[in-house]
Amino acid sequence: MPRHDWRRPALALCLLAAFGLASPARAAAPVHAFNIPRKPLSAALVDLALQAGVSISTRAAETCAPSSQPLIGRYSLGQALDRLLAGTGCGYRLVDARAVEIVRLPPPRPAATPLRVAPLADVAELVVVATRQPTPADRLAYPVSALEGRTLESQGVRDASDLALVTPAMTVTNLGSGRDKILLRGLSDGPLTGRTQSMVGLYLDDARITYNAPDPDLRLTDVAQVEVLRGPQGALYGSGSLGGVLHLVTAAPDASRSTGWLSVSGGVTHGGSGSNLLEGMVNLPILKDRAAMRMVAYREVQGGYIDDVGLGLKDVNRSIRTGGRLALSLRLNADWTANGGLVFQAINSDDTQYALAGEAPFTRRNALREPHDNDFAMVHLGLTGDLGWAEARWTTAYVRHQLTSRYDATRAPPVAVPSGPAAFDDENNIASLVTEATLSSHPDARVQWLGGLFVARTRQDVTLDLTALGATPFVALSEARRDRLDEAALYGQMIWPLTDRLSLTLGGRLFSSRIQVDSVIRTPATVAAAYAAGLSRTGFSPKLLISYAPTARSLIYVEAAEGYRAGGINTTGAPGQVFSAPGGPEPYRNYQGDELWSFEAGGRVTLLEGRLSLRGAIFQASWKNIQSDQLLASALPFTANIGDGRNRGLEAEAAYRAGPLVLRAEGLVNAPELDRANPAFPARAELGLAGAPNVSLGVSAHYGWELPRDRTFELDGRYAYVGPSHLTFDAVTSPRMGGYGAGRLAATLAADRWRLTLAVDNPTESRGDTFAYGNPFTLRTTTQVTPLRPRTLSLCLKVAY
Known part of the structure; x- marks a missing residue:
């Protein structure tokens, strides 16, 4: 594979940045720091006057809505008033630079949701909620990236795979829609998805939505904000957040007016089949300024581009993603709000998306198709409010996640079967009930604190079947396994201001978990083999952070934090498979939990009157007893503790804005390595961590x-480079991959009621081998590649009403 030369894109970036930095500076209105929670409007206006140092006449406020919008962040006086008064029925008049009069607005006329280009949010305007205590992004002493909805739309970010191209230190495997794993900051346990918990915690609003399943690959439709916390988050998020947390914040129902939009698009992929998308949103007030509902629906067809010459089929890897959301919100009074809703999505993939290196590009030979389904559903209820002395939040969610996959096992079945095609089917059904409640200090309290309770019960039923599909089909090997997991935790965090500029953060999580496993393996020639066992774990995951703000626009910090995953039990294997005790050869019957300590120093600064924002961090992660899903000699899955590893790195982000120009850059340089291999596992330490590029x-x-005519024109471009890495830790199956770039160019013409976008993805037709595999039964005997989707041209029309 030719090495990808990333020097030219880097040079282009330098030239573009030089152009942006040469743009003439504009006079900026004074910016103030505000910290005003939702409260009675008159009281909120008094706080605003004090924090901005102005005089405000509030007589007209008595005729407006009783409560204000929350205001947390850095804004000019006009921006702050716009946000605080939004939806109250009141506006304002600037008497002079230090005097404001509140005025009653006339009833608004119905209006469509504006679709013209709107200024992309400054970093200071984004309030991050994934930290459990809403905080302006430019004041966060955390390695966190936040992108608001308009930025996601303009950059064509449709799901987690696209998000990885615009988020530092984020990697997503490329097995196919609904099969992928999310990895952060060079921390990878390999591409396989088996019994291990997720490396990254995935949250939708306030609810955890995955445990040890692949990413449900929710489409980012009508999303208000996406937040990525990097590094272990065990103190606040518990098990399964070893590498970090991905938090999706959906757009909330709006009780002030009816809005909606409809979008339709089509695309064509070079050498592949066509794609199309239909999606829409409707927001309806139920009780004026008190209750509303918001509905989202979409159906997306992603055309295939892999040919299977063995079956005589073209473009076999087509997938269809269908889904929607319903959200309800009811303001019970000035202090309390109830919310609820449901989310559903179904992904149906006709086939896998790998090719074989020995065949023509984008080509393979199979005896069977390998379809995959990923069906996700969630129902949730929540309550938020003010107790006077603290703010309260409670959420309960019921999550169902069903996955089915088929693999062609004809060439290397795990047990002997008659000649002819053989299929291996994997069905995974997960049901989880998750409840979480928190109490926290008011945003204006001197000492910020948070306390929480987390309780979850998860049941996972796995069915594995090897079927010989000859003249008389029969099941040659099967396993029925049930896991029952109970989790509970108490957690808390306190931010103590030692001085006006120096603060200390202490946090921790006291946790307990219990897993019970029951498994039965059957073959036609043997008696059913049953196994049952359980494991328990209790522990404490701490966090320590010290931050210092030399100025109002700069911040530095040092942090130590721990993340962890619970242990588990191996059961899958062909008849006669031996699972040993610790000290013997892998596979072990029980695998240990792993833990990761991260030590980090970083900072952020805002320069050039707020136009330039910089953030950087150096870190070292020490990872003990790394869990990794692996393959037995039969190609059936098991989980191993492959040894100890570490990663040292430097990550950086920059954002520059000058009027209509917005430039962003992010990067990661790190050195992931397996510094102590488990002697019982045939790993190669010199390969580093699987799938973690330097x-x-x-x-x-x-x-x-x-x-003219109140229209706008936008140009957007993005480019990402992924360095080389190896696929697995295994000494046998460790092909080299990565070393490629991917890009997107888009042009948009828009007015208030419509938006037309022409885009081209992968314009340079990069064919880099991404981090994934295809078929576990031929992984050791063939060279499988998962190429990027070829150049794709798309046209999208979005209309508001």
Whole structure:
């Protein structure tokens, strides 16, 4: 594979940045720091006057809505008033630079949701909620990235795979829609998805939505914000957040007016089949300014581009993603709000998306198709409010996640079967009930604190079947396994201001978990083999952080934090499979929990009157007893503790804005390694951590022009480079991959009620081998590649009403 030369894109970025930095500076209105929670409007206006140092006449406020919108962040006086008064029926008049009069607004006329280009949010305007205590992004002493909905749309970010191209230190495997794993900061346990918990915690609003399943690959439709916390988050998020947390924040129902939009798009992939998408949103007030509902629906067809010459089929890897959301919100009074809703999505993939290196590009030979389904559903209820002395939040969610996969086992079945095609089917059904409640200090309290309770019960039923599909089909090997997991935790965090500029954060989580496993393996020639056992674990996961703000626009910090995953039990295997006790050869019957300590120093600064934002961090992660899903000699899955590893690295982000120009850049340089291999596992320490490249970077640019007749024109571009790595830890199956770039270019013409976008993805037709595999039964005997989707041209029309 030719090495990808990333020097030219880097040079282009430098030239573009030089152009942006040369843009003339504009006079900026004074910016103030505000910290005003939702409260009675008159009281909120008094707080605003004090924090901005202005005089405000509030007589007209008595005729407006009783409570204000929360205001947390850094804004000019006008921006702060716009946000605080939004939806109250009141506006304002600037008497002079230090005097404001509140005025009653006339009833608004119905209006469509504006779709013209809107300024992308400054970093200071984003309030991050994944930290459990809403905080302006530019004041966070955390390695966190936040992208608001308009930025996601302009950059064509549709799901987690796209998000990885614009988020530093984020990697997503490329097995196919609904089969992937999310990895952060070079921490990888391999591409296989078996019994181990997820490396990254995935949250939708306030609810955890995965345990040890692949990413459900929810489409990012009508999303308000996406937040990525990097590094272990055990203190606040518990098990399964070893590498970090991905938090999806959906757009909330709006009780002030009816809005909606409809979007339709089509695309064509070079050498592949066509794609199309239909999606829409409707927001309806139920009780004026008190209750509303918001509905989202979509159906997306992603055309295939892999040919199977063995079956005589073209473009076999087509997938269809169908889903929607319903959200309800009811303001019970000035202090309390209830919410609820449901989320569903179904992904149906006709086939896997790998090719064989010995065949023509984008080509393979199979005896059977390998379809995959990933069906996700969630029902949730929540309550938020003010107790006077603390703010309260409670959420309960019931999650169902069903996955089915088929693999062609004809060439290397795990047990002997008659000649002819053989299929291996994997069905995974997960049901989880998750409840979480928190109490926290008010945002204006001097000492910030948070306390929480987490309780979850998860049941996972796995069915594995090897079927010989000859003249008389029969099941040659099967396993029925049930896991029952109970989790409970108490956690808390306190931010103590030692001085006006120096603060200390202490946090921790006291946790307990219990897993019970029951398994039965059957073959036609043997008696059913049953196994039952349980494991328990209790522990404490701490966090310590010290931050210092030299100025109002800069911050530095040092942090130590721990993440962990619970242990588990191996049961899957062909008849006669031996699972040994610790000290013998892998596979072990029980595998240990792993834990990771991260030590980090970082900072952020805002320069050039707020136009330039910089963030950077150096870190070292020490990972003990790394859990990794692996393959037995029969190609059936098991989990091993492969040894100890570590990763040292440097990550950086930059955002520059000058009027209509927005430039962003992010990058990671790290050195992941397996520094102590488990002697019982045939790993190769010199390969590093599987799928963790030493270098990754991304850049993006946005520019907008105002046109006659109240129209606008936008140009967007992005580019990401992923360095080389190896697929697995295994000494046998460790092909080299990565070393490729991927990009997107888009042009948009928009007015208030419509938006038309023409885009091209992978314009340079990069064919880099991404981090994935295809078929576990031929992984050791063939060279499987998962190429990027070829150049794809798309056209999208979005209309508001």
